[in-house]
Amino acid sequence: xxxxxxxxxxxxxxxxxxxxxxxxxxxxxxxxxxxxxxxxxxxxxxxxxxxxxxxxxxxxxxxxxxxxxxxxxxxxxxxxxxxxxxxxxxxxxxxxxxxxxxxxxxxxxxxxxxxxxxxxxxxxxxxxxxxxxxxxxxxxxxxxxxxxxxxxxxxxxxxxxxxxxxxxxxxxxxxxxxxxxxxxxxxxxxxxxxxxxxxxxxxxxxxxxxxxxxxxxxxxxxxxxxxxxxxxxxxxxxxxxxxxxxxxxxxxxxxxxxxxxx
Amino acid sequence: xxxxxxxxxxxxxxxxxxxxxxxxxxxxxxxxxxxxxxxxxxxxxxxxxxxxxxxxxxxxxxxxxxxxxxxxxxxxxxxxxxxxxxxxxxxxxxxxxxxxxxxxxxxxxxxxxxxxxxxxxxxxxxxxxxxxxxxxxxxxxxxxxxxxxxxxxxxxxxxxxxxxxxxxxxxxxxxxxxxxxxxxxxxxxxxxxxxxxxxxxxxxxxxxxxxxxxxxxxxxxxxxxxxxxxxxxxxxxxxxxxxxxxxxxxxxxxxxxxxxxxxxxxxxxxxxxxxxxxxxxxxxxxxxxxxxxxxxxxxxxxxxxxxxxxxxxxxxxxxxxxxxxxxxxxxxxxxxxxxxxxxxxxxxxxxxxxxxxxxxxxxxxxxxxxxxxxxxxxxxxxxxxxxxxxxxxxxxxxxxxxxxxxxxxxxxxxxxxxxxxxxxxxxxxxxxxxxxxxxxxxxxxxxxxxxxxxxxxxxxxxxxxxxxxxxxxxxxxx
Numbered sequence: 001x002x003x004x005x006x007x008x009x010x011x012x013x014x015x016x017x018x019x020x021x022x023x024x025x026x027x028x029x030x031x032x033x034x035x036x037x038x039x040x041x042x043x044x045x046x047x048x049x050x051x052x053x054x055x056x057x058x059x060x061x062x063x064x065x066x067x068x069x070x071x072x073x074x075x076x077x078x079x080x081x082x083x084x085x086x087x088x089x090x091x092x093x094x095x096x097x098x099x100x101x102x103x104x105x106x107x108x109x110x111x112x113x114x115x116x117x118x119x120x121x122x123x124x125x126x127x128x129x130x131x132x133x134x135x136x137x138x139x140x141x142x143x144x145x146x147x148x149x150x151x152x153x154x155x156x157x158x159x160x161x162x163x164x165x166x167x168x169x170x171x172x173x174x175x176x177x178x179x180x181x182x183x184x185x186x187x188x189x190x191x192x193x194x195x196x197x198x199x200x201x202x203x204x205x206x207x208x209x210x211x212x213x214x215x216x217x218x219x220x221x222x223x224x225x226x227x228x229x230x231x232x233x234x235x236x237x238x239x240x241x242x243x244x245x246x247x248x249x250x251x252x253x254x255x256x257x258x259x260x261x262x
Numbered sequence: 263x264x265x266x267x268x269x270x271x272x273x274x275x276x277x278x279x280x281x282x283x284x285x286x287x288x289x290x291x292x293x294x295x296x297x298x299x300x301x302x303x304x305x306x307x308x309x310x311x312x313x314x315x316x317x318x319x320x321x322x323x324x325x326x327x328x329x330x331x332x333x334x335x336x337x338x339x340x341x342x343x344x345x346x347x348x349x350x351x352x353x354x355x356x357x358x359x360x361x362x363x364x365x366x367x368x369x370x371x372x373x374x375x376x377x378x379x380x381x382x383x384x385x386x387x388x389x390x391x392x393x394x395x396x397x398x399x400x401x402x403x404x405x406x407x408x409x410x411x412x413x414x415x416x417x418x419x420x421x422x423x424x425x426x427x428x429x430x431x432x433x434x435x436x437x438x439x440x441x442x443x444x445x446x447x448x449x450x451x452x453x454x455x456x457x458x459x460x461x462x463x464x465x466x467x468x469x470x471x472x473x474x475x476x477x478x479x480x481x482x483x484x485x486x487x488x489x490x491x492x493x494x495x496x497x498x499x500x501x502x503x504x505x506x507x508x509x510x511x512x513x514x515x516x517x518x519x520x521x522x523x524x525x526x527x528x529x530x531x532x533x534x535x536x537x538x539x540x541x542x543x544x545x546x547x548x549x550x551x552x553x554x555x556x557x558x559x560x561x562x563x564x565x566x567x568x569x570x571x572x573x574x575x576x577x578x579x580x581x582x583x584x585x586x587x588x589x590x591x592x593x594x595x596x597x598x599x600x601x602x603x604x605x606x607x608x609x610x611x612x613x614x615x616x617x618x619x620x621x622x623x624x625x626x627x628x629x630x631x632x633x634x635x636x637x638x639x640x641x642x643x644x645x646x647x648x649x650x651x652x653x654x655x656x657x658x659x660x661x662x663x664x665x666x667x668x669x670x671x672x673x674x675x676x677x678x679x680x681x682x683x684x685x686x687x688x689x690x691x692x693x694x695x696x697x698x699x700x701x702x703x704x705x706x707x708x709x710x711x712x713x714x715x716x717x718x719x720x721x722x723x724x725x726x727x728x729x730x731x732x733x734x735x736x737x738x739x740x
Contacts, residue, residue: 051504053504071503071508072503072504073503073504073505073506073507073508073509076504076505076506077506081504081505081506082504084501084504088498088500088501088504089498090493090494090497090498090501091497091737092496092497092734092736092737093490093493093494093497097490100487100490101491101493101494101502101505101507102505102506102507103487104487104490104491104505104507105505105506105507106506107487109486109487111483111486111488111515114482114483114486114487114489115479115480115482115483115486116479116482117482121486124487125486128487151734151735153737167505168505171505171506
């Protein structure tokens with residue numbers, strides 16, 4: 001079976017800085033793949049080239065469609081939605097509006113239809129509302145009820161992360177790119193988010209590519225782990241294979257002093 | 263600190279209600295509970311009552327009513343671009359002007375012989391209004407496309423040039439068609455079939471109907487995918503783009519819609535005035551429209567309309583000496599009542615002002631009789647009441663007034679810095695000098711005073727309610 005997302009020899013440089021170098025990466029359908037690596041390894045850059053924020057050299061395909069050259073909103077419409085490491089919610093909009101705004105890609109009512117509430121606009125409004133209920137309902141008590149009409153800036157940090165995931169789900173995506181979903185969370189919340197990512201795949205059938213620093217989360221969710229450093233792939237495999245790989249250990253901890261002496 | 267287990271937002275809004283007891287809390291509660299459609303009905307009823315009131319009344323009231331609705335329309339259009347899409351468009355006035363000029367060109371001898379008053383293309387309003395609105399919407403689209411590359415301050419600067427360029431262009435390009443500095447005049451009235459709108463009251467009703475329909479349409483748009491997309495782009499363009507919203511197209515749409523609304527207002531303005539001049543579309547007008555929007559609350563439809571009412575009425579009041587006195591002393595008294603608490607302090611301050619005023623005037627009068635020989639600038643009973651209270655030299659020399667004005671501002675700044683009892687004490691001479699300055703200088707130049715007062719009202723409102731009267735609180739980065 002062909003992978004859902006495939007990167008082939010993807011390179012990107014900022015001036016003289018090689019952010020990515022001939023990177024190959026693939027994610028199969030219904031798979032959860034983690035990308036790990038030290039700070040500045042190019043993990044977030046991978047997300048940015050996949051979602052169309054940067055235009056790299058090489059080839060990126062999603063479900064057979066070439067992504068390079070498409071604008072970010074067009075890529076999201078193909079079924080690939082992301083969250084942001086530094087939360088980027090629509091802070092002054094309500095929780096509900098954050099989610100419903102993300103349905104723009106699969107609704108089609110023109111402003112005129114909306115102003116006159118013509119049949120298509122009314123039907124889509126019902127669908128959007130149902131989608132919002134369904135997506136927010138996935139997070140159980142956390143985002144339920146009276147919180148729907150609160151502005152997003154009033155949410156706690158953990159709830160903002162949840163809302164970002166909900167917003168990405170509302171775009172109608174098949175694949176989610178989660179950028180450090182557990183960053184800044186306490187151990188309880190981290191545990192919860194680990195479970196949640198598993199449920200996203202098992203219950204909703206999402207394919208997930210995740211960047212994460214917390215090794216407990218990575219261990220808990222990953223089918224496969226890809227380790228990056230200096231924009232290149234060090235290795236990939238199961239969590240234990242990657243975690244014990246000498247180059248990965250070196251990238252995180254530095255070179256073994258004994259090895260240096262030899 | 264919120265109690266543990268209580269969500270922070272709930273805790274904070276609970277706080278708000280406790281803090282704002284009395285009329286402010288009451289206002290907030292009513293504002294929260296009042297649904298959107300009842301609000302529209304309220305606006306309709308108010309407009310209807312005023313319309314009946316001016317039906318047999320004096321022409322100034324009709325003109326004020328028309329201006330209120332005109333500015334409300336303009337603020338509604340600006341709200342789409344600035345309030346919703348968050349694009350600081352300082353060239354908005356060009357769309358208003360372009361709408362007025364397009365209507366004027368198709369309702370006068372502009373295309374014929376302007377000097378002789380013959381020929382030209384004269385279309386009925388049912389044709390010329392749509393031409394103006396659609397034509398200017400296309401202009402908005404083009405300017406929007408250019409503006410896509412810019413954001414924030416850069417957008418503001420470039421669009422400011424567009425607005426200024428418009429006035430220059432109609433003055434100097436094709437004076438035989440656009441009339442140059444003389445403008446276009448003798449425009450046809452709105453005519454639909456055999457019915458013609460021939461009076462200010464008629465245009466008032468036309469504008470009211472346009473306003474109500476537009477409010478309803480914009481509300482439906484605001485709650486649709488397009489409205490959400492605009493607000494998403496305002497909050498975070500990158501995230502909006504990543505959430506499948508085509509940011510560029512959405513921004514251009516905002517420009518186009520804003521321009522169309524401004525053009526509609528322009529046609530009504532031109533027809534009511536029966537003439538257009540480039541000076542009608544100056545930066546002054548733009549600032550007033552912005553004042554309406556900011557005061558009412560950017561992002562809120564009813565806020566834009568309320569802002570239109572407050573700013574226009576205030577401006578109108580300030581042109582009449584008696585009304586402006588009511589406004590000035592009214593604002594002064596409201597400010598004292600609202601800010602000086604408890605009432606014992608208020609009584610002390612008021613008594614202090616009276617005593618301080620009488621004493622100062624007696625001393626100055628004893629030194630020089632000429633120094634207190636002038637009469638206050640306010641009209642009516644204010645002048646009589648204040649004759650023996652404020653210090654106005656005979657002939658009201660401008661230097662005296664100018665110095666007093668600067669002193670009043672300095673004292674105001676000092677008052678704001680002080681705390682507690684010192685502030686209460688400092689308020690007394692500040693108010694008195696402010697009153698003297700008003701009577702000796704500010705009433706002499708109502709045009710400038712109107713702008714100062716609107717500025718003061720804006721400052722006070724923004725300090726008390728940064729989001730505007732009906733706006734909702736916004737955060738930039740948390």
